[in-house]
Amino acid sequence: MVLCVARTFLLPLKVGKRHDRPATYSAKLRNFFGNALILLYFYIMLFAEVLLPVPIMGSFTYRVPAEMEGSLQVGHRVIVPFGRRKSYTGIVSALTPIEPKGYEIKEIAMKIDDSPIVRHPQMKFWQWVADYYLCTPGDVMKAAVPAGLKIESETFISPVAGWEEDAADRLSVRETALLEALLATGERKVTLDSLGRKTGLTTVGPAVNSLLARGAVMISENLVERYHPRTEVYVSIAADRGDSARLHEMFDSVRKGSRQEAALLTLIELSGFMRQALEKPLEVTRSRLMERSGVTSTVVAAMAKKGLVNIYKKVVGRFSFTGTVTGELPALTDAQKEALDAIHKSWLSNAITLLHGVTSSGKTELYIHLIDYVMRGGRQVLFLVPEIALTTQLTGRLQRVFGDKVVVYHSKFSDSERVETWRRLLASGEPCVVIGARSSVFLPFSSIGLVIVDEEHEPAYKQQDPAPRYNARDAAIVLASMHGAKTLLGSATPSVETYWKALSGRFGLVELTQRFGGMSLPRMELVDMTEARKKGEVTGIFSSVTRRTIDAALAEGHQAIIFLNRRGYAPVARCKQCGYVPKCDKCDVSLTYHRRFDKLVCHYCGTPYPVPEVCPACKEPGIEVLGYGTERIEEEVEGFFPDATMLRMDLDTTRSKDGYDRIIDDFSAGKAQILVGTQMVTKGLDFANVTVVSVANADAIINFPDFRSSERAFNMLEQVAGRAGRKNGEGLVTVQTYSPSHPLFRFLLAHDYRGFYGHEIAERERYCYPPFVRVIYIYIKHKDPSRVGVVAGELASRLRQLLGNRVNGPEEPSVARVQTFYIRRIMLKIETNASISKVKDLLRNVRIELTNSGKLSGATVYCDVDPV
Ligand code: ADP
Ligand code: ZN
Numbered sequence: 001m002v003l004c005v006a007r008t009f010l011l012p013l014k015v016g017k018r019h020d021r022p023a024t025y026s027a028k029l030r031n032f033f034g035n036a037l038i039l040l041y042f043y044i045m046l047f048a049e050v051l052l053p054v055p056i057m058g059s060f061t062y063r064v065p066a067e068m069e070g071s072l073q074v075g076h077r078v079i080v081p082f083g084r085r086k087s088y089t090g091i092v093s094a095l096t097p098i099e100p101k102g103y104e105i106k107e108i109a110m111k112i113d114d115s116p117i118v119r120h121p122q123m124k125f126w127q128w129v130a131d132y133y134l135c136t137p138g139d140v141m142k143a144a145v146p147a148g149l150k151i152e153s154e155t156f157i158s159p160v161a162g163w164e165e166d167a168a169d170r171l172s173v174r175e176t177a178l179l180e181a182l183l184a185t186g187e188r189k190v191t192l193d194s195l196g197r198k199t200g201l202t203t204v205g206p207a208v209n210s211l212l213a214r215g216a217v218m219i220s221e222n223l224v225e226r227y228h229p230r231t232e233v234y235v236s237i238a239a240d241r242g243d244s245a246r247l248h249e250m251f252d253s254v255r256k257g258s259r260q261e262a263a264l265l266t267l268i269e270l271s272g273f274m275r276q277a278l279e280k281p282l283e284v285t286r287s288r289l290m291e292r293s294g295v296t297s298t299v300v301a302a303m304a305k306k307g308l309v310n311i312y313k314k315v316v317g318r319f320s321f322t323g324t325v326t327g328e329l330p331a332l333t334d335a336q337k338e339a340l341d342a343i344h345k346s347w348l349s350n351a352i353t354l355l356h357g358v359t360s361s362g363k364t365e366l367y368i369h370l371i372d373y374v375m376r377g378g379r380q381v382l383f384l385v386p387e388i389a390l391t392t393q394l395t396g397r398l399q400r401v402f403g404d405k406v407v408v409y410h411s412k413f414s415d416s417e418r419v420e421t422w423r424r425l426l427a428s429g430e431p432c433v434v435i436g437a438r439s440s441v442f443l444p445f446s447s448i449g450l451v452i453v454d455e456e457h458e459p460a461y462k463q464q465d466p467a468p469r470y471n472a473r474d475a476a477i478v479l480a481s482m483h484g485a486k487t488l489l490g491s492a493t494p495s496v497e498t499y500w501k502a503l504s505g506r507f508g509l510v511e512l513t514q515r516f517g518g519m520s521l522p523r524m525e526l527v528d529m530t531e532a533r534k535k536g537e538v539t540g541i542f543s544s545v546t547r548r549t550i551d552a553a554l555a556e557g558h559q560a561i562i563f564l565n566r567r568g569y570a571p572v573a574r575c576k577q578c579g580y581v582p583k584c585d586k587c588d589v590s591l592t593y594h595r596r597f598d599k600l601v602c603h604y605c606g607t608p609y610p611v612p613e614v615c616p617a618c619k620e621p622g623i624e625v626l627g628y629g630t631e632r633i634e635e636e637v638e639g640f641f642p643d644a645t646m647l648r649m650d651l652d653t654t655r656s657k658d659g660y661d662r663i664i665d666d667f668s669a670g671k672a673q674i675l676v677g678t679q680m681v682t683k684g685l686d687f688a689n690v691t692v693v694s695v696a697n698a699d700a701i702i703n704f705p706d707f708r709s710s711e712r713a714f715n716m717l718e719q720v721a722g723r724a725g726r727k728n729g730e731g732l733v734t735v736q737t738y739s740p741s742h743p744l745f746r747f748l749l750a751h752d753y754r755g756f757y758g759h760e761i762a763e764r765e766r767y768c769y770p771p772f773v774r775v776i777y778i779y780i781k782h783k784d785p786s787r788v789g790v791v792a793g794e795l796a797s798r799l800r801q802l803l804g805n806r807v808n809g810p811e812e813p814s815v816a817r818v819q820t821f822y823i824r825r826i827m828l829k830i831e832t833n834a835s836i837s838k839v840k841d842l843l844r845n846v847r848i849e850l851t852n853s854g855k856l857s858g859a860t861v862y863c864d865v866d867p868v
Contacts (some may be wrong), residue, residue, distance in 0.1 A: 035224040045095035048072060048108060050080055051141045054764050055700070056521055058136070059093065061100045063107045072108075074123060075116025077149070079109045079192065087192045092116075109192050110209040117149055117426060117442045126442075126480055130480075134776075134840060134863040135467035141535040143468055144442030148420035155206060157190050159183055160742045163216045171216075174207040179216060208727065213719050231254070231313045233286040235271055235300060237264075238310050241281065246284040249307050258300055266293035267309065286311065325403035331363045339512050340366055341741055344503060346508030347486050352477060354502040355490045357512030358521060359722025360686070363490045364394070365516075368401055375431035379449025379485070383435045384476055386458035388412055389660040389680050390650070390711065391435050393668075396610045409436035409443060412657045414473065423784075438463060438472030441479055448483040451476045455683055456489035456498055457715050459708075459868040492722055493715040493753060495756055496760050497771040515726070522693070522731025525549075525751045528740045538575060541628045542637045545693045546734045547640055554673050555717075558728065558812075560678045560692040562633060563720045565700055567650040568592035570625035573600055577617035577622035582612065588817035593625040605819045633676050633696060641674060647678035682720035688727035693720055698737040702744060705814060707769045708868060710744055714756050717748055770866070773829040774836060777864040778843075779820040784858065791859045792824035798846055799826065803839070807828055821860070 002784075026735045046069070049059045058482070062080050064072055074092050082088045085111060087575045098103065106785045127142040165171055172177065181198045182190060196204045211217045239246040254260040268274060269288055270283040286300055304311045332340060339355070343366070346353040355364045371381045383398075384390055398406045409421050422444060425434075429446030436443075438461055453461075461472040473489070480487040489498055489507070501510040515521060527543045535543040550560045570593045574581050581590050584602035591600035591609060600607040614621045630650045637646050649663045660680075667675050668687055673682060675690075695717060702713040717735065718844075725731020747756035765772050782788035782797060792810035799807045810824040817823060830839050843863065850856045 009347050014038050018775050020125065020605070045069070045072070047096050047099060048092045049096065050078060050108070051093045051137050052080070052082065052088050053138055053142050054082070054088070054611070056136065056138070061089070061096075061105060063105050064095070066106065066162060068111055072111060072118050075115055075121055078110040079112065081106045081109060081192070091118055091145075093127075093137060095841055109204070110212070111854060112212075114799055116421075117444075118145070119426070119446065120757050122442070122444055122484055125475075125482060128478055128482075129468050129475055131607060131837070131840070133468045133470050133865050134843065135469070139467040140442075141464070143439060143470075146415055148415040148419040149422065157182065157192060157195060157217050160216055160218050162212075165216075171211075171214075172207070173678070174201065175211055175216075176258070176696040177201070178204060178488060179211060180206050180868075182217065184480065200557065205578065209244035214540075234287050234312050234314055235282050235286050235304075236281065236284070236310045236312070237271065238269055239306055241273060241297040252480065253306065258310070259293075259299050261291065263293045263295045263299060264308060281406040282581065283314075290406065292340055298755070299408040313434070317844065323389055325458060326400050327403070328402060329369055332365060332369070332607075333362070333516065334513060336362050336366060336516075338603060339510050342510040343370065343488065343508075346510060348373060350508035352489065352501075352506075353508035354494055354498055354508060355510050355512070356494055356499070356502075356753075356770050357490065357492060359492045359719065360515045360726040361492075361512040362516045363454070363492075363512065364397065364528045364686075366512075367454070367488070367490070368398065370450060370452070371398070371402070371433050374449035375402070375433065376790060376839070377449055378431055379447050380429070380431055380445050381450045381477075382443075382448055382476065383433055383452045384440065384447065384453050384454065384461070384472060386437065387683050388437055389654070389678060390454075390683060390685065391437075392661045392664050393686055394435055398433060398435065399760040405430075405432045407432050407434045409434055409440040409755065411437065411439065412660075415658075420468055421537040441472050442476050445479075447484070449481060449486040451480040451487045452486055452490065453477075453487065454490045455494055455537060455719075456682065457493045457495040457711075459712065462866075462868040467862065469862075469867075471866055471868065478808070491696050494720045495715075496711050497758055498760060502772045517727070519725055520730060521751045522721050522733050524733045524735060524751070526745055526749065527736045529736050529738045540639075541696055541736075542632060542636065542640065543692075543734075543736055546696075546736060549692050549732055549734055550674070550694065551643065553732075554641065556687075556691075556729070558691040559670070559672075559689045560669070560674050560694065560695055561672065561681055561687075561690055561720070561723055562637065562694045563678075563681055564628060564630055564633055564676070564696040565678050565716075566592070566627075566629040566697075567631070567678055568603075568629035569635075571625055571627045571629055573611070574624050575620070575622040576624050577620040578615060578740060578785070581616050581619035582609065584609075586818070586820045588689060588815050592629060595635075596652075604815065628697065630678060637674055637676060644673040645675040647672040650678050651678070666767070680717065681723065682716050685723060686726060687723065691725055691729050691731050692725055693724040693731070693733045695720060695733070695735040697737060702737075702739070702742055707767070710760055714744055714748060714760075717744075718751065721748075721751075743844070759825050768829060771832065773868060774832055774865075776828040776830065776839075776843075777867050778828065779860075779862050779864065780824045781860040782858055783820060783822070784823045785840040787858060788822040788824055790863075791856055792826065793847070795850060796826050797863070798850065799843075802842055802846065803828065 004346055023348060047061050048064050049061050052060055060080070072092060072095065074095060076092045077089055078085050079089050080093060089112065091707065100328055116418060117812065126137055126144060127323060129140045130137040159179065172707065177199050178201070187658060192204060192208065192592065197209070208217060209667050239250065250264065251261070254264060267284060268288065270284045270292060272278045273281045286297065291296060292653070300309065303309045329616060339357070343353055343355065355363055355366065367383065371383070372382050385394065389411060391408055395406060407421055407424070409418065426444045434440055434443060453476055456473050463469055477487050494502070498507065502508045527539065527545050532538050532543040532545070553560050572590055573593055582600055583590055584605065584607055586607060587602055587604040589602055589604050591610070592603055594601050597608065598611065599733070600611055601608050612623055615623055630648055634646060634648050638643070647663050653663065654660050664685065666672055669702055670689065698717065701716055702709065704712070723732040724733055743759065744756070747759065764770065778795065780788060780792040782791060795812050796807055806829050808827040808829065810826045813825050828839070
């Protein structure tokens with residue numbers, strides 16, 4: 001409908017030629033320097049474009065000072081003056097001989113690193129992300145680089161305590177002046193500019209630079225101090241191995257039966273000091289020595305003082321793996337072998353392949369074979385997972401095969417750890433496999449051979465807020481193509497878009513239809529809650545069917561998972577007298593009751609509120625809480641299954657770094673029989689002993705007012721079902737719902753992905769949704785409830801003039817106010833064969849136009865490309 005009308009109109013849009021830029025570029029060049037000078041292009045890079053962490057479009061160009069010419073490279077961090085008296089740290093994104101016109105050019109103040117911290121291809125990738133997702137490269141930089149390597153705010157210089165001038169290498173007059181000025185201020189942090197003013201020197205950059213190189217000053221503690229490499233203390237015997245006389249002497253000097261003697265003996269044993277077969281003694285950490293010999297660090301220190309042992313420190317990697325590496329690849333079943341061959345075959349003609357394998361079919365085992373294959377070829381592998389919780393099991397499985405070639409990267413790691421990973425990848429192009437959440441697409445890979453996107457259908461791959469609002473799956477595909485690498489998308493329930501591309505031949509398609517070990521897919525049982533309630537079979541949230549199945553599983557020594565996609569105790573509070581519902585002051589959201597803190601909490605902005613004693617509306621003490629969250633289920637489970645131990649996995653129980661690991665390890669080890677959780681328990685986890693999965697409230701999943709809700713619900717339910725019956729006994733899944741006739745369930749009960757896909761793709765086509773169009777949302781946020789509508793209306797009508805009925809809205813989203821901002825949304829539906837870059841240019845221009853005419857004033861406007 002919309003499509004057909006729009007198509008003729010759109011043709012003029014399809015001009016977007018990518019090549020017009022370089023052409024004008026070289027034409028300009030010729031004008032400036034004449035043909036002959038073009039040869040010098042590569043030598044005279046007098047200007048640098050610098051990415052800065054500021055929310056402003058456009059790039060910032062600075063002059064390269066003479067002393068940096070030839071040494072400054074793309075990817076170097078530099079400090080530059082910005083605005084009237086600020087300095088920022090940014091990253092050089094391009095070098096050029098052309099002087100930009102129209103404004104005064106400032107000079108780069110200093111270069112921070114000896115070598116670039118970002119590789120050239122990475123920059124290209126950042127630029128793609130910025131272009132495609134309609135944000136600034138500065139936004140991308142902020143998301144890409146670990147905090148320890150960047151500066152969010154102003155850059156400061158501070159003196160390094162205890163630094164002393166080297167007698168052989170004196171400071172220059174300028175350097176001395178600067179250092180003295182710095183020390184004289186007594187402040188910890190001084191900006192470059194104020195240093196200039198204090199010393200009366202016009203350019204302080206070069207001198208500060210050399211002070212920096214000598215270790216006399218440091219830049220903004222955020223930058224340098226934040227990164228602490230991890231060190232470990234070691235102890236060794238203070239004697240040569242051949243020198244037995246010395247060894248005798250040592251034993252003579254300690255009392256018989258003393259702790260020092262015990263420590264000495266243990267150290268000899270642990271280090272293999274007497275084992276001639278060893279080329280040199282093994283290194284022993286102080287903590288291991290203390291543990292094994294039962295002595296304290298004071299004893300070790302005393303021994304060092306006596307000259308019996310040496311104590312030394314060493315920087316160690318945070319990821320050195322200490323378990324056993326078997327190096328053995330899993331033996332594959334015939335079906336898996338066939339699939340592996342099919343993938344290799346697909347690689348001959350496809351850059352991207354979809355592995356559609358039912359839950360527990362052994363996709364991960366195939367990945368392991370492919371990773372091995374690619375690493376043997378000397379290249380790197382990026383293994384994306386949608387959820388940090390999934391890295392735990394996966395890391396263990398991969399480390400047993402690949403040892404410390406496995407690198408893990410996600411936001412639960414400390415900044416130092418992330419910097420360490422970054423530097424490790426930067427320093428070497430060694431083959432390795434990086435397991436990571438979405439931000440790992442930004443790591444400094446040198447040569448990727450394969451990108452695996454596991455659970456490719458997962459909405460968690462899309463970053464919602466802040467910009468860049470990128471989908472790591474799609475970005476990873478682009479990243480792979482920039483490296484000339486293959487992409488393997490894996491899922492038991494591929495996204496509708498991906499499956500459509502696979503069926504239409506744009507992606508290769510490989511299928512695994514059998515579970516490993518001949519296990520069958522779990523039996524699904526719908527529980528009609530209206531019916532059950534009528535029969536009096538519902539107590540609390542559980543129907544008697546659900547309770548019986550869980551009981552039966554526990555009786556056989558098996559485990560159960562209960563899934564509910566709401567955390568907290570109860571999702572709604574309400575006054576039973578007048579029906580008043582407490583809402584967040586800043587968001588248009590009702591509050592969730594959390595029993596642990598006895599507070600009402602906004603799940604959009606996190607603000608906690610006390611539970612009102614009396615209703616603010618009718619002044620009666622009538623506030624009660626309704627509905628179920630994971631916290632409340634936990635309580636009911638305790639009542640129903642008093643003999644079972646239970647674990648809960650949701651955002652609230654996994655805030656600490658090891659939160660996931662602990663829960664997953666304990667549940668795997670059988671320390672608990674029931675796991676209650678939100679979305680986190682639906683994905684890719686592999687627990688051998690789980691036979692029953694219960695979906696407590698399917699209605700909370702299927703009733704969403706957006707075009708992806710069916711897909712999301714099908715995927716989520718099929719995935720959570722997939723946790724049941726993976727190894728021991730047939731799985732059973734009970735799904736509690738008040739709408740058992742929903743079309744989704746027909747496909748779900750039969751595990752009929754194809755059927756579901758057929759139904760869904762027809763709907764998408766009929767109503768003009770992806771993959772038949774591209775969707776871009778434009779969000780307008782404003783603090784003023786009346787202005788927000790006006791601004792959104794202006795923007796929509798201007799866009800309509802240019803894009804016709806591709807523009808829908810503005811509408812109020814279901815949550816129309818968040819963190820004090822009122823929100824409107826415009827939806828663009830763009831035909832897939834139209835030039836998307838043309839549309840984006842147009843969007844940018846309209847925005848500039850309306851900003852300049854003041855029509856957007858006070859409003860925040862941003863785009864969400866390919867929303868999920
Ligand atoms: P998926 O990733 O498709 O859900 P997994 O790779 O996790 O499936 O496999 C499911 C379970 O079956 C895992 O515990 C795995 O170790 C086991 N498994 C799969 N294939 C094999 C194999 N070829 N040999 C031994 N165990 C296997
Ligand atoms: Zn709020």
